[in-house]
Amino acid sequence: MGVVIRKAKGGKVKSSSSRVTSEKPIEFPEATWERISQKAYELWEQRGRGEGNSLRDWLDAEEAVMEEMLEARR
Numbered sequence: 001m002g003v004v005i006r007k008a009k010g011g012k013v014k015s016s017s018s019r020v021t022s023e024k025p026i027e028f029p030e031a032t033w034e035r036i037s038q039k040a041y042e043l044w045e046q047r048g049r050g051e052g053n054s055l056r057d058w059l060d061a062e063e064a065v066m067e068e069m070l071e072a073r074r
Helices: 030-046 054-073
Strands: 003-007 013-017
Touching (some): 030 054
Antiparallel strands (some): 003 013
16 A cells, blocks of 8 residues: 655645545454553553553553454464
């Protein structure tokens, strides 16, 4: 999939993809979301229960869980 980024008149940046996607998002089993939630909570605790980082904790947890899933498949 190629992505082209162009500057439009007025300095705005436009991007277009060579592939139009109307695909349905990937749906994970409920257990996957629960595992991501648990991992995000663990990360939040490890980071000192600080406020304002919930998105970072969730994304890091999601990455870790996906990596675990990939490793399990190998």
